[in-house]
Amino acid sequence: MRIGGLASGIDTDNIIKELMAAERLPLDKMEQNKTKYEWQRDAFRDINTKIAEFDKMILDMKLSKTYETKKxxxxxxxxxxxxxxxxxxxxxxSFEVKQLATAEVHVGTLTPENKLNLNAKLGTDYEGTHTITTYDEKGKAIEFKFEIKSTDTLNDVFKTINSKEIDGKKSNVRISYDEINNKVFLEATRTGKYNTDPIAVNNNEISFSSNSVNNLFSGLLSFSGAKDAIPAQKGVNAKFTYNGVPxxxxxxxxxxxxxxxxxxxxxxxxxxxxxxxxDTDAAVKKITEFVDKYNELVDALNATQNEAKYRDYPPLTEEQRKEMSEKEIELWEEKAKSGLLKGESIVTSALFDMRSGWYEKVENDGAFSFLSELGISTTRDYLDGGKLEIDQTINKDGKTKLEAALESDPASVQKLFSNSNEGTDRGLLNRLQDALKQTVGKIEARAGKGTSTLDNYTLGKRVKSLDEQIAAFEDRLKQIEDRYWRQFTAMEQAISMMNNQSSMLMSFGGNGM
Structure with a gap:
């Protein structure tokens, strides 16, 4: 803690602060430049984020279902x-459905006095091996065996049966208890007939047995007939006639x-x-959504070039921010961030490449070679930056150019857009992706990405260099401030000594009188 001016009465602390404020001007400039580089980095990365979002739509636009949707x-x-x-x-x-496919269901109907307690231990009466039999895709029987211990409850048994697998095999069954109606349901988890064994009793999809003192299924759960129980609903296949074939x-x-x-x-x-x-309407809708999304990207890029640049509004220093309200800071930074990317060749080149790609001919064996043949073109206003528009003029058949093209030859429309070949027959969307990929690469070289270190991109290297300069300058400022304090302290000491000498002389003079 330093206190000055005790001898001189001078406000040393304030004088040094003002002197240091002048000394700090280069440091403020470096910090402002660093902030500006960080803003530019973030602005570039915002563009890459928008391109990544748009690229997902391009991938969808390459799919045949976009152009050949059916209803x-x-x-x-x-x-x-x-x-x-x-x-x-x-x-x-033509379809005539004569029978729906159903899943087999067995129902155990319990008497009121035999209501189940799912949490009660089963005891030794049901201790042993129990088996549920179902069938695989080829009609082969699959036995699912599980053990019941005397300490197990029905909840434990139900969980075992309802598990996706028993002994590593898919069970294809589930069991549940309807407490209100006092019924147990054991049912297949799939429709259809899989048991093709002609000699199997009742030809059931699900059968069950118990190797215990009492049969769990025919006893406690009341599935009458146990192994060969007649289901409440049989598992059967759907039966139909297709175009007259029965x-x-x-x-x-x-x-x-x-x-x-x-x-x-x-x-x-x-x-x-x-x-x-x-479904031409669905295809038109998807292409329209794509055009709208593309225009949003063009607007975003174009806006960076049309923003005004306010050179008198540099980034605020910490000291300046302390003296301003939040609203004042917001309004200042709005102007300070305006025009950050104005004139950047990465952005202007991206706009040019995107726009010029739409005019180029696509050499292919389809019916369309130019985007304009679909009624899609860039707007006439050059200030739009190459936005697309769809011609809504109706022809004699009551359709737009795009509707007519999609209705007559959707495959050719897809070829025009998404032919993946290299060279002159490369599709328009692939060319657009090529241009955007180049832009993304240039931006990452300049501004990096979220995982990049400062050494991996141009603006990062500038920020790192400024960090080093700022650290060195702050050390220098500390030395300068220490020097000012030493000088003012020396002055105070000299003044104090002079004051002491003056007091002594006055004291001698008074004694002589």
């Missing part, structure tokens, strides 16, 4: 519906053919007609 109408929507993949062939299909079956309530998945919800009233057509 399916059904004459009996409550009974049969369908979804079509991009490979689905347009046309009308006696077709499916283990599930769906059937996939030629890229179309037909879903059975109920038996039909005679045959249902399902019509598959190209």
């Amino acid at each position: 399916v109408s059904s004459s009996q929507e409550s009974a049969v519906t369908a979804t079509g993949s991009s490979s689905a062939m347009n046309g009308t299909y 006696d077709l079956e499916s283990k599930n309530n769906n059937y996939t053919l030629n890229g179309i998945t037909f879903q059975f919800n109920d038996v039909t009233d005679k045959a249902a007609k399902l019509t598959v057509t190209s």
Whole structure:
């Protein structure tokens, strides 16, 4: 702690502060430059974040389903519906569903006096090996064995049965207890008929047995008939007729053919007609969403070049921030950050490459070679920075250029956009990705990414260099401040000595009188 001015009466502390403020000016400039570099780094990284988000949409736009979306109408929507993949062939299909696939269900109906206590120990009466038998895809019997100990409860048994696997095998069954209706349900977790053994009693999908004093299934759980119990609902396949071909079956309530998945919800009233057509509206919507997202990216890049640059608003120092309100700081920094990337060649080159790529011809064997043939072009206003627009002019058939192209030849539209070949037949989206990849690389070289160290990118090296200069300058400032204090302390000592001498002389003079 330093106290000055005791002898001289001079405000030493304030004088040194003012002297040091002048000495600190170069340091303030270095800290402002460091802040500016950090702002530029963050602004560049924001661009890369936007490009990464947009790139995800480009990947979706390369898929055939974007251009060849199908829609399916059904004459009996409550009974049969369908979804079509991009490979689905347009046309009308006939389906007559005669039987739905069901999962086998066994029900144990208990008497009121035999209500189950799931937490009670089973004791020795059910101690032993118990088996549930189901069947694999090829109709082969699979036995799932589990042990019951005298200390086990029904909760323990149910958890074992309901586990995804027993002894490393998939059980395909689940068990539950309806306490309100006092019933136990043992059911298959899949629909369909898997047991194809003609000599199996009742041809059940699920059978069970117990090697214990009492049969757990026929006794405690009341599945009458135990091993050969008649299920409350049999596991059967769906049965249907397709385009006049009878006696077709499916283990599930769906059937996939030629890229179309037909879903059975109920038996039909005679045959249902399902019509598959190209969903042009869905394709137009996806392309429109892509254009909008692309324009957002162009706007973001273009905005960095159109921002005003306020050279009289450098980043605030810590001392300046202390003297301002939060609102004043916000308004100041809004201007200080404006135009950070103005004139940056990385951004201007990105805008040029993105815009010019849309004009280039795509040499391919499809029906379209230019984007304009789809009714899509860049706007006429050069201030837009190359934003895209879709021509909404309606032709004599009541369709736009884009709608007509998608309806007549969606595969060629996809080729124009996403042909992955190199050279003149490279698709427009691939060319766009190439341009964006170059931009991302340039930005990472200049501004790095979240995981980068300061030594790995240009702005980081500048920040590191400034950190070193700031540290060295702060050491120098400390030395200068110490020197000022030594000088003022020496002055105070001299003044104090002179004051003492003056007092002594006055004392001698008074004695002489």
